Amino acid sequence: GxxxxxxxxxxxxxxxxxxxxxxxxxxxxxxxILTAATMAFSHGSNDAQKSMGIITLALLAGGYIDVFEVPTYVKVLAATAMACGTAVGGWRIIKTIGGKIFKLQPISGFAADLNSSIIIFGATLLHLPVSTTHVVSGSIMGVGAAKRINAVRWGVAQQMVVAWVMTIPCTAVMGAITYQIVMLFI
Structure with missing residues (x-):
């Protein structure tokens, strides 16, 4: 990105x-406006697939469906959840990514949206799950660095990368703790 x-x-x-x-x-x-719409479409085409796959697998494992095929109601629920999540919690992320990493101007926002949508939609076509937040953040850092290396607030970028790296071990630990708690009651 x-x-x-x-x-x-x-x-x-x-x-x-x-x-x-x-x-x-x-x-x-x-x-x-066009590149933002394209970015939103590519975001949904990649992120929604991950959620729908997990929900469908749970429905299949639980015996609620007989075939591994995503039911229409799961598609609608995933789309609704993404829209609501973006509407409710997305502003904080947008504010951080769009203003704290690098002060975006319309031309740089256009470039970041265009780049992000190309990468995310390309990954979707290749059936590769990617973190849309990572792609968008990387795109904004690249756009900012093209203007001037020190135009990017690398301290904010570093904090984001640390959070990304810490996410996997922290969720693994939380999963293990949750498993142990559930096993106490079974």
Whole structure:
């Protein structure tokens, strides 16, 4: 995400660098609506699949369905959960990613959204689960680094990476503790 984000931003600088920033940002503000919509579609196409697969596997294991095929109600529930989660809790993440890592302008937001949607949708077509948050964050870091290396707040980026690395062992420990507690009652 970071490398391709940097490359896309450098291309945009090459093609539009001679124009006034206010004129360019006005145009890219409108174009960003399209890339934001594309990003939302690619996000749903990748993240919803993971949730639907886990729910469908649980339904199959529990004997509620006979075939490993995602029921329509699971698709609707996954889409609703993603929309509600983004609407309720997404603003904090958007604020951190879109303002604390690197101050996005419309042209850089366009580049980050375009890059993120390309990577996430490409991963979806290849049936690869990716963390959309990691891709978007990396894209924004790459876009910021294309402008100026020190334009990116690397301290915030470092805190995010530490949180990502800590997530797996922490959830493993919590899973083990939960398992032990459940086994006490069975």
């Amino acid at each position: 970071m490398a391709l984000g940097c490359a896309i931003m450098l291309l945009l600088f090459r093609f539009f660098g001679r124009f006034r920033p206010t004129a360019i940002n006005g145009k890219f503000k409108k174009m960003q």
